[in-house]
Amino acid sequence: MTQIAVLAGDGIGQEITTQAARVLQAVAPDLTLVEAPVGGAAYDLHGHPLPQETLDLAQQSAAILFGAVGDWKYDNLPRELRPEQAILGLRKAMGLFANFRPAILYPQLAQASSLKPEIVSGLDILIIRELTGDIYFGQPRGVRVVEEGPFAGDKQGFDTMLYAETEIRRIAKVAFEAAQKRNKKLCSVDKANVLETSQLWRDIMIEVAKDYPDVELSHMYVDNAAMQLVRAPKAFDVIVTGNIFGDILSDEAAMLTGSIGMLPSASLNASNQGLYEPSHGSAPDIAGQNKANPLATILSAAMLLRYSLGREAQALQVEQAVATVLEQGLRTADIYSEGTQLVGTSEMGDAVLNALG
Numbered sequence: 001m002t003q004i005a006v007l008a009g010d011g012i013g014q015e016i017t018t019q020a021a022r023v024l025q026a027v028a029p030d031l032t033l034v035e036a037p038v039g040g041a042a043y044d045l046h047g048h049p050l051p052q053e054t055l056d057l058a059q060q061s062a063a064i065l066f067g068a069v070g071d072w073k074y075d076n077l078p079r080e081l082r083p084e085q086a087i088l089g090l091r092k093a094m095g096l097f098a099n100f101r102p103a104i105l106y107p108q109l110a111q112a113s114s115l116k117p118e119i120v121s122g123l124d125i126l127i128i129r130e131l132t133g134d135i136y137f138g139q140p141r142g143v144r145v146v147e148e149g150p151f152a153g154d155k156q157g158f159d160t161m162l163y164a165e166t167e168i169r170r171i172a173k174v175a176f177e178a179a180q181k182r183n184k185k186l187c188s189v190d191k192a193n194v195l196e197t198s199q200l201w202r203d204i205m206i207e208v209a210k211d212y213p214d215v216e217l218s219h220m221y222v223d224n225a226a227m228q229l230v231r232a233p234k235a236f237d238v239i240v241t242g243n244i245f246g247d248i249l250s251d252e253a254a255m256l257t258g259s260i261g262m263l264p265s266a267s268l269n270a271s272n273q274g275l276y277e278p279s280h281g282s283a284p285d286i287a288g289q290n291k292a293n294p295l296a297t298i299l300s301a302a303m304l305l306r307y308s309l310g311r312e313a314q315a316l317q318v319e320q321a322v323a324t325v326l327e328q329g330l331r332t333a334d335i336y337s338e339g340t341q342l343v344g345t346s347e348m349g350d351a352v353l354n355a356l357g
């Protein structure tokens, strides 16, 4: 029995994972999908965003299909009880350090992108984001009172950006190997002109590059990368970067594809156990209205089939079905343009199911 944990979470999480789970079950009826609460939904039920039973289920499953967590109503809880701790906790507990965020423009969506069609048409880039280190997890962090200097007596918030050599080396290897399978161009994004963490990152990238002479390594500062992503995104092939820069750049790249509702992701650990989720959040502003685009989650399910289960043919079947519904002109509100047909979340799911062939 191959078990998949389905963790829907909050906001649009339930709506989008319902559609992705239907698609997954249709292409792979042998999979056993088991649901568990996570995020704010789990806090409401069990007083914790990542209950032990949910973590156990995730760890015992072949892969995890994840929706999204978070809602403004939990923003005043102590940090360790906020919904976002569930996804951060899963990444950390399962060692899911390698996050793949492919930004691919489906030709049918060239009009939906906020950039001119000629800038984005044919776009196919891969952002590889380190996911278990950096300022997200660095200690110490907290709020203290400043003792001296111009701000003495003030409360001061602080976080620590750090990366160990091993953490950089292992994400570098993943990125070079991914680049080898594509156009053999890897751009490492950092802020080495200012940050020690980034200088070490760059030094290790250069060192690891020696083992991959067929891959062309370049470096770019993150501010420039943010600019180049909207100026000439097709100049990139694979981007590798740290946790916080990758978070920001992947949302930016999402818009190149027409909508954040189109960007899937895979988060893998050393044994290719994986968590699959859209790159977007729980979108509380449109939750419960059948408006959310489920395609990023459906495409995440395709990545699950490919990366955790090695089922390339089924993954392609799902991706082809997504291309078909876009070709048919069906659009959720976020990717709608004149002359196309506006549909809701569940209708989009129905259409993908019908297109599976």
Ligand SMILES: NC(=O)c1ccc[n+]([C@@H]2O[C@H](COP(=O)([O-])OP(=O)(O)OC[C@H]3O[C@@H](n4cnc5c(N)ncnc54)[C@H](O)[C@@H]3O)[C@@H](O)[C@H]2O)c1
Residues within 6 Å of the ligand: 012, 067, 068, 069, 070, 071, 072, 084, 087, 260, 261, 277, 279, 280, 281, 282, 283, 284, 285, 286, 291, 292, 293, 294, 296, 334
């Ligand atoms: N991995 C995760 O679970 C995850 C990721 C990002 C944000 N969050 C959380 O989500 C909550 C909302 O955060 P936010 O508003 O900054 O980001 P968000 O990604 O949830 O939403 C940003 C904007 O994009 C729209 N959007 C997002 N997904 C969409 C979809 N599938 N279809 C159509 N439109 C979509 C939303 O309506 C909103 O206008 C916060 O609590 C945040 O912490 C969770």
Ligand SMILES: CC(C)[C@H](C(=O)O)[C@@H](O)C(=O)O
Residues within 6 Å of the ligand: 070, 084, 087, 088, 247, 279, 281
């Ligand atoms: C919800 C939040 C913790 C998360 C992150 O910052 O990693 C999200 O923005 C993402 O991109 O998956």
Ligand SMILES: [Mg+2]
Residues within 6 Å of the ligand: 247, 248, 251, 279
């Ligand atoms: Mg993010």
